[in-house]
Amino acid sequence: MKITIVGTGYVGLVTGTCFAEIGHEVLCVDNDTSKIEMLRRFEMPIYEKDLPELVKKNVHEKRLQFSTCIEEGNRFSEVIFVAVGTPPGYKGEANMSYVENVGRRVAETMDSYRLLVEKSTVPINTGEQLKRTISKYLSSDIDFDIASNPEFLREGTAIEDALNPDRIVVGIESVRAAELLRKIYAPIIERSGCEFLEMNIASAELTKHASNSFLAMKISFINAVSRICELAGADIQQVAHGMGLDKRISPNFLNAGVGYGGSCFPKDVDAFVHIADQYGYSFELLKEVQRINQSQREHFMQKLQRELWVTQDKTIAILGLAFKPGTDDIRQAPSLYFVPQLLEAKAKLKLWDPIAKAKFDEIHPTLNYYDTPIECATDADIVLILTDWPEIKSMDLDRLKSVMKCPAIIDGRNLFDPKEMKNKKISYYSIGRTH
Ligand SMILES: NC(=O)c1ccc[n+]([C@@H]2O[C@H](COP(=O)([O-])OP(=O)(O)OC[C@H]3O[C@@H](n4cnc5c(N)ncnc54)[C@H](O)[C@@H]3O)[C@@H](O)[C@H]2O)c1
Incomplete structure (x- = not known):
């Protein structure tokens, strides 16, 4: 399948490379020109074990390419993963401006069905907000879906985690979105034997927050005991x-x-x-x-x-x-x-x-x-x-x-x-x- 990933950081680059590794054709988009230029020279903008070799291999085998142009990403595939940053805002809330920007830009250049997948860690209701944003900026009445697919990889073992996850969580609202995501993940499910969990979008968004907060709670618990x-x-x-x-x-x-x-x-x-x-x-x-x-x-x-x-x-x-x-x-x-x-x-x-x-x-x-x-x-x-x-x-x-x-x-x-x-x-x- 053809897949576009917007945001080529720790999550986007690893996810895109691993999707290419399992046989998909992937375009990784980032608006940071220097990052994309580095990647085209096979220089990694981040450190992650085994990543340089995997990027090189998949580029040479023509399953992985890079671009700075979101319109190109939008034309490339009907499935667009959003893996941009959601850094902390002023009062601890997630800064959603990067995600919103991608939603808007995709809507403005969309001419047929698209599935926009939240890969970034986002607050509950981002699905609803994205839907509203896309509807507002669409030039004509085009069908689209939003899905949530939170990422659980850990830096340092990111490739292993992406290829052999404990579970894949997807929040979906339509049969079409579920089928597309199931097809994308089929090789990973087959090799890892992990469960593919389908739920509504808010539940998928909440699963990510609850998981990370639970782990942080474990750390604080043992620190208190210390x-x-x-x-x-x-x-x-x-x-x-x-x-x-x-x-x-x-x-x-x-x-x-x-x-x-x-x-x-x-x-x-x-x-x-x-x-x-x-x-x-x-x-x-x-x-x-x-x-x-x-x-x-x-x-x-x-x-x-x-x-x-x-x-x-x-x-x-x-x-x-x-x-x-x-x-x-x-x-x-x-x-x-x-x-x-x-x-x-x-x-x-x-x-x-x-x-x-x-x-x-x-x-x-x-x-x-x-x-x-x-x-x-x-x-x-x-x-x-x-x-x-x-x-x-x-x-x-x-x-x-x-x-x-x-x-x-x-x-x-x-x-x-x-x-x-x-x-x-x-x-x-x-x-x-x-x-
Ligand atoms: N780093 C992790 O271990 C990890 C694990 C799971 C989930 N997450 C979540 O995944 C998301 C991404 O995290 P990250 O660590 O990969 O962030 P990152 O900062 O490494 O990468 C984000 C990338 O998005 C790009 N970007 C921003 N706006 C863009 C736009 N409009 N168009 C194209 N590219 C754009 C940035 O240039 C950057 O390269 C966050 O929500 C994070 O919470 C991160």
Whole structure:
């Protein structure tokens, strides 16, 4: 089938490439000319494992192409996936201007039936709003459908997730839309054996918000328990392990740390709270999830301040800038929370990240970036660990100790064993463990 994807970011590019990989003919459209030019040169605008090879292969096999022209996308296929950003607005609500813009532009150039599929994470009722918008801007009485098909892929394992999803959720209102989507996903359903869930549009939109908020809630829950562990002399790693072996709970998303970040959880929880408020339900549970997340970061900062006493003029090595390993995405990453505060406190910062350095450098171009964790930690008064990159976990701790001014680590990801640190005489503070 021919498929158009509008928005060639983490979701759109991976989805488009995977649709091409399973045999469809895909046109990926983005209004960012530099991104499309890069892709045409086989340079990836984002980091995602295995993506460059898959893009190259599918372009060469003529199933994947790129364009900056939405009209071309509209002509290319009767099915148009919308995968543009829905960043947080001023009060936590999702900014829907990019989605609205695509709906309007598609309507203005539509001359026959189109199915517009919401792939972006959008508030409930976006389907209704899109329908109204398209009807308003259509030049003649043309039939069209809206569908919701929320995306659940995770950066770092996005291709595997897109090709072997746990489930495919579609919100539809017509037999024609359902058939088109079933046909598109047939090869993925066949290879992964996953369920294809058909529901109404509002339910599909809500499924995405409820899923992300539930995962964020799990993280805040374990972070809250980690605080009690610190007060009561318990060990959060052992508690989480004991909980996670219960199949009803599962070990996933039970890692205590500096709080959730990234382009999805903070924004999607904010948006869900906002949507619930709009419908007249005050989602206190999720408001507490947000509060715990914020407090976890403040608590981590206090650990640092306690160890340093005075932050001014101290050299702080920050290991990990991405919000999680396997990605270059720094949107709402803990690093973006701590760096400005430490600069404000007049600390001298040294930074390391294997992939996200370039994106961080665009925001903080005057800071110093290093090629290895050890180079970064050299002459530092303290090391802050913010991302669980394997390169950090595999550091030679004796070497680290020998290059630092004072051997001290504040570990926001619980990568090391406190006992080992004690034996090595490294001051070590982590999350939810007594030291
Ligand atoms: N990143 C994730 O892990 C993830 C996972 C699931 C769902 N989502 C959701 O998917 C959506 C996209 O997320 P993302 O991370 O891929 O965002 P992104 O910022 O990486 O990509 C969005 C792209 O859309 C393009 N764009 C914006 N307006 C456009 C227009 N009018 N025409 C053409 N292109 C346009 C931008 O240039 C950009 O390249 C969001 O709603 C997000 O919440 C993201």
